[in-house]
Amino acid sequence: MELVCPLCNGLTKYLCRCHKCESVMIDKGPITDFLDEYSPYLPIGLTSMVDGANSNFCVHLFYCEKCDHDKRVKIERIKI
Ligand SMILES: [Zn+2]
Ligand SMILES: [Zn+2]
Numbered sequence: 001m002e003l004v005c006p007l008c009n010g011l012t013k014y015l016c017r018c019h020k021c022e023s024v025m026i027d028k029g030p031i032t033d034f035l036d037e038y039s040p041y042l043p044i045g046l047t048s049m050v051d052g053a054n055s056n057f058c059v060h061l062f063y064c065e066k067c068d069h070d071k072r073v074k075i076e077r078i079k080i
Helices: 031-041 043-054
Strands: 025-032 057-064 069-076
Touching: 025 031, 031 057
Parallel strands: none
Antiparallel strands: 025 057, 057 069
16 A cells, blocks of 8 residues: 555645635646755755655645645645
């Protein structure tokens, strides 16, 4: 058995609605992708925090185009 993020693996769709305008936010993907890109500029504490969250959850960044607002959502990994 393996723990996987259902969103990263296309097993399910997660509809995240913007709390301001109610429109469906765009899934920008798991936040670790962003960290890989920017981690040299981040304080060490922040990266280790995300690593810790990584074991059971995959943190996705959702973005609302209308409000230019983004939100991090913890997606629970499932066993396959
Ligand atoms: Zn994911
Ligand atoms: Zn919005």
